Amino acid sequence: MSTEHASPIEPDTKDWTWVLDETCAECGFDAATVGRSSIAGAIRDNAAFWARALGDPRAGTRPEPAVWSPTEYGCHVRDVHRVFAGRVEQMLTDDDPLFANWDQDETAATQRYDLQEAAGVVPDLVAAAEVAAGWYDGVADDQWSRPGRRSNGSVFTVETLGRYHLHDLVHHRWDVRWIMGE
Numbered sequence: 001m002s003t004e005h006a007s008p009i010e011p012d013t014k015d016w017t018w019v020l021d022e023t024c025a026e027c028g029f030d031a032a033t034v035g036r037s038s039i040a041g042a043i044r045d046n047a048a049f050w051a052r053a054l055g056d057p058r059a060g061t062r063p064e065p066a067v068w069s070p071t072e073y074g075c076h077v078r079d080v081h082r083v084f085a086g087r088v089e090q091m092l093t094d095d096d097p098l099f100a101n102w103d104q105d106e107t108a109a110t111q112r113y114d115l116q117e118a119a120g121v122v123p124d125l126v127a128a129a130e131v132a133a134g135w136y137d138g139v140a141d142d143q144w145s146r147p148g149r150r151s152n153g154s155v156f157t158v159e160t161l162g163r164y165h166l167h168d169l170v171h172h173r174w175d176v177r178w179i180m181g182e
Helices: 016-020 036-053 070-093 104-110 118-137 158-175
Strands: 147-149 155-157
Touching: 016 158, 036 070, 036 118, 036 158, 070 104, 070 118, 070 147, 070 158, 155 158
Parallel strands: none
Antiparallel strands: 147 155
């Protein structure tokens, strides 16, 4: 991995929950078109993309000094799966859980995304995606509307959380589209 690019990344402080109501102008994700029965399959398909993308020898290279490399994005996607799998589990086992705050930028810094190797990220990302997909596969028809809340007060159902989760995956695939010539 190329470490000469360890410039700081601007923290993302946006509240992205609006993507549940509007099409993302950047990546084109439209939550309204996502059926709940397709969430698990879309997670698995996205993980397969990351396995291919992180096999590229350029995966550890940042396209610009203050933009994550595909490997760093892959680390983030892996951790997104872990967080969302935990949240779905909470929603299915607890009544209206309040999710612990997750600071993705702190995670990136403490886990040293900038020093991780793509070959080590891929199996963990694929495994985390499979765990998350498994949780969505196991949601019964009457559980999709179970609620949960983020620390900032945003309320989700299992279904809207799944759509929100998918946006993160689609958006980050869009972020690294250059590596696959997309």
